[in-house]
Amino acid sequence: MILIATSDKGGTGRSVTGCNIALRCALQGSNVCYVDFDFGSPTAGAIFHVESAARGILGGQGMHSFLAGEAAAPVELDLWRHMDRAGLRPRPPGAGRLVLFPGDEGGGEFPVDEDMTDRCVRLLRRLAEEFDLVIVDLSAGRSYALQLVLEATVRPALRPVLARWLVFHRWTRQHIIAAAGLAYGDHGIVDTGAAKGHDRDHLRDSIRFVRTAVPDLDSEQFAGLVPTQAAWLQETDADLQRLAARRRIGRSVLLGSIPLDPVLQWREQLILESDVWTLRIANPQTGAALDELAKDVMDDDPWEGL
Amino acid sequence: MRIQPRQSLLDLWQATVDYSYRDGAWTPGGRAEANSTSEAEQLLCLMYPASQIEAFKLDRPDETARDIRESLSTLGDAMEIPRRLVTALRDYMDRYTSDTGTPVFSAGSYLEPRAPGELLTSEQRNLDVVDSLSMSVTLSLATLGFLKVFERGVKRPTLRAEMAELTELASRRLTAAMVGLLRSFTVHSFAPSSPAGQVLCETVNQRGLPTETLVGELHEALARVRAGLAEVTLGSGGAEELENDEHLFECGWSWGIVRDAPEVVTLQPLEQPVGIAIRRPLLYFTVVALDGIADLFSARTRILGLLNEEQQGFMRALQIRWDLTQQYWSTLAGFGGERRWPLEDIPWRTTDGRESDYYSLLVISVTVEALLQNRAGDLDLARVGRVLEELAVRGRVTRRALADDPAVELHAPGIRLNLYGAEDQLGGRTGPEVVWPVADFATALFKRTVLIASLAGGASLRDRLLRLSDDIWDHLHQRRLTDGPAAGLWDDASGAFPHLKPGDQAPSWYLTERVMECLVVLARMVEQPPLRNDRLMVLAQDLALEADHIYSQELLRGSADAGQLRTRLAHLGRRLDRARAIADNKPGTAVAVLTEVLRELDDFVQARRSSRGLRE
Numbered sequence: 051m052i053l054i055a056t057s058d059k060g061g062t063g064r065s066v067t068g069c070n071i072a073l074r075c076a077l078q079g080s081n082v083c084y085v086d087f088d089f090g091s092p093t094a095g096a097i098f099h100v101e102s103a104a105r106g107i108l109g110g111q112g113m114h115s116f117l118a119g120e121a122a123a124p125v126e127l128d129l130w131r132h133m134d135r136a137g138l139r140p141r142p143p144g145a146g147r148l149v150l151f152p153g154d155e156g157g158g159e160f161p162v163d164e165d166m167t168d169r170c171v172r173l174l175r176r177l178a179e180e181f182d183l184v185i186v187d188l189s190a191g192r193s194y195a196l197q198l199v200l201e202a203t204v205r206p207a208l209r210p211v212l213a214r215w216l217v218f219h220r221w222t223r224q225h226i227i228a229a230a231g232l233a234y235g236d237h238g239i240v241d242t243g244a245a246k247g248h249d250r251d252h253l254r255d256s257i258r259f260v261r262t263a264v265p266d267l268d269s270e271q272f273a274g275l276v277p278t279q280a281a282w283l284q285e286t287d288a289d290l291q292r293l294a295a296r297r298r299i300g301r302s303v304l305l306g307s308i309p310l311d312p313v314l315q316w317r318e319q320l321i322l323e324s325d326v327w328t329l330r331i332a333n334p335q336t337g338a339a340l341d342e343l344a345k346d347v348m349d350d351d352p353w354e355g356l
Numbered sequence: 357m358r359i360q361p362r363q364s365l366l367d368l369w370q371a372t373v374d375y376s377y378r379d380g381a382w383t384p385g386g387r388a389e390a391n392s393t394s395e396a397e398q399l400l401c402l403m404y405p406a407s408q409i410e411a412f413k414l415d416r417p418d419e420t421a422r423d424i425r426e427s428l429s430t431l432g433d434a435m436e437i438p439r440r441l442v443t444a445l446r447d448y449m450d451r452y453t454s455d456t457g458t459p460v461f462s463a464g465s466y467l468e469p470r471a472p473g474e475l476l477t478s479e480q481r482n483l484d485v486v487d488s489l490s491m492s493v494t495l496s497l498a499t500l501g502f503l504k505v506f507e508r509g510v511k512r513p514t515l516r517a518e519m520a521e522l523t524e525l526a527s528r529r530l531t532a533a534m535v536g537l538l539r540s541f542t543v544h545s546f547a548p549s550s551p552a553g554q555v556l557c558e559t560v561n562q563r564g565l566p567t568e569t570l571v572g573e574l575h576e577a578l579a580r581v582r583a584g585l586a587e588v589t590l591g592s593g594g595a596e597e598l599e600n601d602e603h604l605f606e607c608g609w610s611w612g613i614v615r616d617a618p619e620v621v622t623l624q625p626l627e628q629p630v631g632i633a634i635r636r637p638l639l640y641f642t643v644v645a646l647d648g649i650a651d652l653f654s655a656r657t658r659i660l661g662l663l664n665e666e667q668q669g670f671m672r673a674l675q676i677r678w679d680l681t682q683q684y685w686s687t688l689a690g691f692g693g694e695r696r697w698p699l700e701d702i703p704w705r706t707t708d709g710r711e712s713d714y715y716s717l718l719v720i721s722v723t724v725e726a727l728l729q730n731r732a733g734d735l736d737l738a739r740v741g742r743v744l745e746e747l748a749v750r751g752r753v754t755r756r757a758l759a760d761d762p763a764v765e766l767h768a769p770g771i772r773l774n775l776y777g778a779e780d781q782l783g784g785r786t787g788p789e790v791v792w793p794v795a796d797f798a799t800a801l802f803k804r805t806v807l808i809a810s811l812a813g814g815a816s817l818r819d820r821l822l823r824l825s826d827d828i829w830d831h832l833h834q835r836r837l838t839d840g841p842a843a844g845l846w847d848d849a850s851g852a853f854p855h856l857k858p859g860d861q862a863p864s865w866y867l868t869e870r871v872m873e874c875l876v877v878l879a880r881m882v883e884q885p886p887l888r889n890d891r892l893m894v895l896a897q898d899l900a901l902e903a904d905h906i907y908s909q910e911l912l913r914g915s916a917d918a919g920q921l922r923t924r925l926a927h928l929g930r931r932l933d934r935a936r937a938i939a940d941n942k943p944g945t946a947v948a949v950l951t952e953v954l955r956e957l958d959d960f961v962q963a964r965r966s967s968r969g970l971r972e
Contacts, residue, residue, distance in 0.1 A: 301419075356438075356511060
């Protein structure tokens with residue numbers, strides 16, 4: 051299965067959540083690869099604690115160079131050997147493969163051409179056969195990377211492969227409107243996809259949303275609010291729920307909701323069990339939400355919708 | 357008011373699903389073996405609040421509030437909850453539809469033989485009762501409305517198919533229940549000198565009039581109802597009963613389809629059982645029928661357009677009966693006017709010669725709606741309120757019971773109503789006599805108390821009634837089951853009557869559903885804007901005038917020129933605007949805001965004076 055992660059705006063926690071999904075799916079036994087299509091800012095390496103690929107890799111062998119035809123094959127990093135984080139090396143027993151395809155340091159956005167689409171199709175086809183879950187992390191917004199993936203997934207070679215879309219957005223008015231726009235608006239995913247030959251309804255039904263940095267009013271971090279702030283926050287939240295429902299990104303198409311967590315917020319990093327239970331720097335709710343999300347990504351039921 | 361309807365309803369929801377949803381399926385049943393009424397009650401515990409209170413809606417899963425999702429989490433997440441409900445409702449409607457596609461309203465295990473030890477025949481257990489008809493009207497409407505909104509967001513073909521099937525089943529069940537209600541309405545006429553006539557005359561004769569004068573006045577007072585009944589067509593209870601102008605009469609619902617009730621013509625063929633119920637209105641079933649029928653012409657039913665054309669015709673026919681029945685009973689209840697109402701002469705006597713506090717309560721139940729429609733004044737409401745208070749005392753709801761107190765029987769095991777006619781069976785055979793136990797005294801009392809409280813225009817009357825409802829709730833709360841899988845449901849009467857032995861620990865859906873209705877009525881009252889008090893409004897206006905003036909003086913003095921004072925004054929200006937905006941609807945709150953503004957303005961004034969060395 052190919053899981054395409056995208057967002058309309060930057061700073062939505064798309065990459066950090068995507069990496070955490072990848073890690074958790076791998077820990078649960080699936081073979082997972084993470085493909086960095088965020089050409090402008092390929093930072094997946096940093097999130098995975100791979101110092102040598104923190105801002106993409108040097109040497110012209112990354113995803114960017116491969117798609118541009120400058121490298122025969124993209125570099126793949128076995129993360130179980132490269133992650134510089136206690137508890138993640140070597141591969142924990144029972145875990146599946148976890149591989150990162152990093153971008154190039156100093157790469158950038160580029161227009162899509164026919165050859166590039168071919169290379170993309172071949173790569174994704176191979177990865178879909180080799181891995182249970184292929185996470186493709188796109189640049190934010192209506193990017194070339196988005197064009198490329200929409201173009202590739204409609205090709206006959208990729209048609210049989212299950213492709214699912216995740217749109218990440220923060221829980222604010224602007225982000226909700228932007229996320230709905232990216233999915234359903236002009237030149238959005240559905241619009242662009244349909245123009246490229248995707249079945250409009252099918253494509254729309256394969257999009258799910260993930261809310262990030264969602265304030266949990268019952269959590270301890272909000273214990274210090276004065277009552278008027280709490281009342282305001284509760285009303286605002288209800289208002290956002292209604293807005294999301296109106297924009298058709300309500301709970302029926304919601305895959306997960308990641309609470310506001312200092313660890314995710316200030317140091318975009320993987321959240322391990324030890325962060326939650328031993329170091330206690332991350333909230334248990336965050337760990338639970340990520341677990342749930344990793345489960346639902348692979349599960350069919352949440353994708354069937356109502 | 358001490359009760360918190362939202363929290364109490366959430367607790368009830370959680371207890372209901374925890375008990376009912378086992379091993380991934382909705383499991384009907386409780387204290388009584390599952391039957392068409394009890395299962396409807398069990399489902400209504402969820403569906404009724406969801407259809408009546410905005411905050412409890414489940415049909416727009418995108419907007420379900422968190423505490424609501426959590427209370428129902430046994431069913432699944434917000435997306436799964438409505439799906440599970442669809443399945444549970446469809447299974448219910450399916451189970452109570454015969455092989456020929458006819459909805460079944462059998463009373464089943466709710467019926468008891470009058471003489472202990474006797475066994476009811478299966479034919480008797482399959483009798484349709486008005487309780488089931490009325491519950492089915494409410495449940496079908498709740499279901500149809502729920503589906504109508506929910507289906508907007510549903511795409512899954514399997515789910516859509518299941519919902520289409522459920523819509524069809526619910527609509528058929530609704531039609532059949534309406535036809536049943538049309539065929540169980542009855543008019544009973546009798547000579548003033550007959551035993552029934554004598555009881556009626558004694559009941560309403562609170563002024564000691566000679567019988568002839570009384571009968572004349574009664575005819576006069578009921579002339580409009582009588583004329584209205586002559587117009588009733590479709591189903592049972594028409595003009596033929598009223599041929600003798602000398603006769604007195606009563607109207608309302610019997611316990612089931614009445615003897616010789618004509619069939620009602622329907623668009624689709626519908627098997628209609630032969631009626632055997634006595635052609636005499638029974639107060640309890642009249643109240644039950646009126647409650648169900650009221651849902652048919654509620655605003656929600658109209659707005660969502662839940663009735664098809666045929667059902668709208670039936671609805672109008674039922675509404676006429678609803679109006680006439682209300683008028684009839686409220687005329688009796690308040691007959692004779694000033695001195696003492698028949699209603700105040702507790703206990704009420706029914707024309708079959710029985711008397712009970714419970715009947716008084718039922719008469720109030722019928723007349724509450726009439727009070728509502730006539731916009732009754734606080735004087736009348738206060739009289740009804742006093743009757744309720746007295747019933748609460750006499751029924752040992754707000755007073756401790758003596759050992760062997762006969763009043764406790766109202767609650768456990770309840771009053772046993774005779775289902776006259778149920779012993780007659782096909783082919784002329786006679787079976788055992790049948791009774792229907794009812795034990796909803798406390799909930800009926802609560803519901804009517806809150807309804808009257810919400811009608812009350814004066815603060816003191818409302819306050820008195822709400823305190824009464826708090827006390828009744830305390831009683832009900834004590835009767836919750838506290839242990840076992842049914843914890844949080846009802847009913848354990850020994851909680852309120854310690855000399856009773858703790859009974860069955862399985863839930864009584866009969867009472868649990870009625871407790872739920874109580875909470876819904878209460879929640880709807882809380883949704884209304886608060887009472888307005890004229891004195892407070894005058895006070896708020898006067899305060900606003902003074903505050904406004906002093907505020908303007910401050911501005912004139914140039915206070916707005918000083919940095920920190922400026923922001924504070926702007927703040928006070930906004931508070932003043934706020935007070936003016938709410939002065940009409942919440943004068944008390946406006947007074948509170950204005951007091952705060954005035955006090956703060958005075959701080960400035962005083963500070964200034966002290967700098968000039970002045971004293972006030």
